Amino acid sequence: xxxxxxxxxxxxxxxxxxxxxxxxxxxxxxxxxxxxxxxxxxxxxxxxxxxxxxxxxxxxxxxxxxxxxxxxxxxxxxxxxxxxxxxxxxxxxxxxxxxxxxxxxxxxxxxxxxxxxxxxxxxxxxxxxxxxxxxxxxxxxxxxxxxxxxxxxxxxxxxxxxxxxxxxxxxxxxxxxxxxxxxxxxxxxxxxxxxxxxxxxxxxxxxxxxxxxxxxxxxxxxxxxxxxxxxxxxxxxxxxxxxxxxxxxxxxxxxxxxxxxx
Numbered sequence: 001x002x003x004x005x006x007x008x009x010x011x012x013x014x015x016x017x018x019x020x021x022x023x024x025x026x027x028x029x030x031x032x033x034x035x036x037x038x039x040x041x042x043x044x045x046x047x048x049x050x051x052x053x054x055x056x057x058x059x060x061x062x063x064x065x066x067x068x069x070x071x072x073x074x075x076x077x078x079x080x081x082x083x084x085x086x087x088x089x090x091x092x093x094x095x096x097x098x099x100x101x102x103x104x105x106x107x108x109x110x111x112x113x114x115x116x117x118x119x120x121x122x123x124x125x126x127x128x129x130x131x132x133x134x135x136x137x138x139x140x141x142x143x144x145x146x147x148x149x150x151x152x153x154x155x156x157x158x159x160x161x162x163x164x165x166x167x168x169x170x171x172x173x174x175x176x177x178x179x180x181x182x183x184x185x186x187x188x189x190x191x192x193x194x195x196x197x198x199x200x201x202x203x204x205x206x207x208x209x210x211x212x213x214x215x216x217x218x219x220x221x222x223x224x225x226x227x228x229x230x231x232x233x234x235x236x237x238x239x240x241x242x243x244x245x246x247x248x249x250x251x252x253x254x255x256x257x258x259x260x261x262x
Contacts, residue, residue, distance in 0.1 A: 038099070045179065048108040049117070049128035060102075068099035078206045087089050118182040120149040122217035125181055125188060129211055138163045 040046075047055055072095035079087035105133060110117075127147065131140035145156045155176045162172035170196060173189035191213060195206045 043103060043106075046103070046110050048114075048154060049110050050106050064099050064102050068095040071095045071098045114182065117149075117151060117180070120151070121180070121182055121185060121188070122151060122214055122220075124148050125214045126218070127208065129214060132195065132210075137192055141192075150241055152180065183242060184213075184220075188213065188217070 023055070044057055047057060047060060049234070072091045075091035075094050076088065077090070124144070128140055128144050131143055134140075135143065140158060142160050144155055148156055158179075159172045159176045162175075170190070170193045173193045174186070177185040177189040191206075191210055195210060
């Protein structure tokens with residue numbers, strides 16, 4: 001009987017939503033200021049890291065909220081015959097878990113691809129080094145945005161916008177480094193800032209130091225790539241050895257059992 005109630009409740013919610021008798025999107029829009037407090041501080045960055053600049057942030061966030069609300073309603077229907085504060089709390093926790101699930105998936109994607117993002121920085125800085133030979137650092141950064149890896153573009157736009165607004169401190173550079181906490185990003189942004197302050201006669205000397213640092217980063221990226229490949233191959237080899245060993249043991253056990261049966 002309980003399953004029938006849950007199915008009936010789900011059908012009622014679907015029909016009411018389909019006929020616009022209830023509008024989940026309108027409910028979300030009317031209470032948007034409250035729901036926005038639930039948005040994680042790094043959510044937009046993770047979405048752009050996963051899907052790029054073309055993704056509609058509001059649409060994706062509304063989908064998270066809508067799925068969470070649907071789960072809450074369905075769980076409440078499930079406990080409708082024996083509704084209590086504990087069951088309502090369980091429904092809210094289930095909805096919150098569904099709401100957080102997409103965020104955790106984005107977080108896991110970012111972590112699993114962090115080494116790939118990390119490897120992009122040296123190549124971008126190498127192209128920036130070439131531009132700095134002909135332009136000032138802010139102008140070079142501005143010209144590099146269109147060719148930069150997509151994940152860095154928003155941070156670069158924010159960096160240039162703050163500089164154009166008259167912020168001549170190191171803060172815009174450090175904000176970029178904090179937004180993309182990959183290997184040596186802090187040190188490279190400090191070097192860029194010092195390069196932007198350097199006198200013209202010292203520019204070549206600072207550029208040489210900048211170029212050497214980038215070469216070291218590229219070498220580290222290559223070493224990391226080879227290490228990851230080696231570890232992956234070792235893992236596959238170990239899995240094959242374990243599988244073979246388990247298979248041989250099973251065959252030996254079966255042979256012993258058959259011999260004893262004889």
